[in-house]
Amino acid sequence: MDIPVNFKGLATKKIVINKNVLPELQEFILQNFGSNAKGCIICDDNTYKAAENMIDSLTKTVLCEVVKLDIKSHHADEFMLEDCEKALENKSFDYFIAAGAGTIHDITRVAAHKRNVQFISYPTAPSVDGFVSGIAPVTTKSGMKGTLPAVAPVALFADIDVLAKAPQRLAASGVGDILGKYIALADWRISNLLTGEYIDEPTVELEYDAVDKIKDSLINYGKSKNSESYEKLCADLLDALVLSGLCMQYVGNTRPASGAEHHLSHFWEMNIILSTEGLHGENVGLGSVLCADLYHSFAKSDNIKFTENYNIDEDLIKKYYKNLYGEIIEENAPNSVNKVTSEIFYNNLDKIKALISEIPSKEEFAELLGILGGVNDLKGLKAYNLKCGADEIVSMSFKLAPYVRDRLTLLKLMRCIEI
Secondary structure, three states, rough: OOOOOOEEEEOOEEEEEEEEOOOHHHHHHOOOOOOOOOEEEEHHHHHHOOOOHHHHHHHHHHEEEEEOOOOOOOOHHHHHHHHHHHHHOOOOOOOOEEEEEEHHHHHHHHHHHHOOOOEEEOOOOOOOOOOOEEEEEOOOOOOEEEEEEEOOOOEEEEEEEHHHOOOOOHHHHHHHHHHHHHHHHHHHHHHHHHHHOOOHHHHHHHHHHHHHHHHHHHHHHHHHHHHHHHHHHHHHHHHHHHHHHHHHHOOOOOOOOOOOOHHHHHHHHHHOOEOOOHHHHHHHHHHHHHHHEEEEHHHHOOOOOOOOOOOOOOHHHHHHHHHHHHHHHHHOOOHHHOOHHHHHHHHHHHHHHHHHHHOOOOOHHHHHHHHHOOOOOOOHHOOOOOOOOOHHHHHHHHHHHHHOOOOOOHHHHHHHOOO
16 A cells, blocks of 8 residues: 555655565565664564564575464553563664554564664454554553554555455454444544644544445455455555554554543553453444434434533542552543533534534444454453443443543543434
């Protein structure tokens, strides 16, 4: 894919999504790092198998070794970062290659940042939009979901054959992550209306084009269900995921790709009220279904009451966030909702409802996610170790998840709204 011409100065200089990308990858390494440069491929057991042809080729043609990590979770955490540091201890490398999906990439981008070296992205599945992001979401030892200093890759090389051979669940996760942009972009525009938060409309339009393309590609695959259309879907999906990452690079934060649906995902991944084995994109997809239901209910209401009395529910935070209480309070001070007055809210209410009309319904979200057998309801989330009633998961998530970030979303604003 071509990097948008207006995205100048990005860390990522080259993107190749095609079949048989190895010759171009080898050429890029030699041209950018030289024949004497020493590289390190970071992977895990599963991604080693997926990238085996690439790994065998590079270890024979350039100076490159492999570090295989023992990844025990779907989400990067500080324990994994420590394991990586131990594996790299007393070794010096000129560049890294992240061979894997989201977790491996987040670990690699942090390691590259610490050593002030570049890294190359080699996705083995179209599962998340963080491949070319410069941000690493990592769960701390205390259990808080945060971001660590990291770098974006200098280039990305993805083999369509490798992507199409990955477990379909990973592609379904990628679909969930991309479809979530319908919620994220609406939240960004709503925040811009209500608080004047900076928004880059060309970036918003790029994201919408990418999401709409995936929607069409999904529907086409659903009609044929053959290998050719699945390969095209995987290529289109990674293309959209990469574009989303470039948008984040360009804007300098995750706003183009992350709203209330991601706050729900991060909240569930922190195991505050439940534990799941959900992939990040699966959680985002379900978060999108739930947000779509809530947002459309809001838009259909003719009797919306707004109060400026936004108070953080400290007792609720103490009860459920427990040892994270201090970090959550700090994250929400000052709170973005305090910028919204009744006058501003009512003056923009019709515009907010118009933005919501562009979001697919919960039924449309569920149908699109279901084409690849993705998670589209709470049953599919496979929640266990519940710390609240099963029938309270949604309502408690709506109350608690907005505290994960001080980013204004319609979900966060709902604390001031009666329908």
